[in-house]
Amino acid sequence: EGEFVSDVRYDMKGRYSAEMYAEYVNQLFERIKTQENPFFLYMAFQNVHGPHMVPQRYVDQYTTHIKDKKEKVLAAMVSAMDEAIGNMTEGLKKAGLEDNTIIVFSSDNGGDVNCVGQVTSSNFPYRGGKRALYE
Secondary structure, three states, X not given: OOOOOOOOOHHHOOOOHHHHHHHHHHHXXXXXXXXXXXXXXXXXXXXXXXXXXXXXXXXXXXXXXXOOHHHXXXXXXXXXXXXXXXXXXHHHHHOOOHHHOOOXXXXXXXXXXXXXXXXXXXOOOOOOOOOOOOO
């Protein structure tokens, strides 16, 4: 029936999860492109959750216009996720699956208004953020 991946891949040490997930999903698209049954894929990125870490090439995109190091890393994590989503969307197209596919984006909760030196998130018009009673 379906496929559930639960094995810990110790050989992937040093790889960024968003990139690995996109690569795996694109391989999955290639394997299922000829099947007649519909499929459901739930892709839960770890971006932008702690620990706030991202390959330097993503941080380098923000060296001129974001001064705070923590804010650069946060923006870079969003960029890494955005790139991975774009790569998966391209994988759908390459496999010929995009015409009969629905993509839904969702977020699990509001932004963390206390995660970096300056407020980088706004949950307006709602109050609070992560770990708040209002969540």
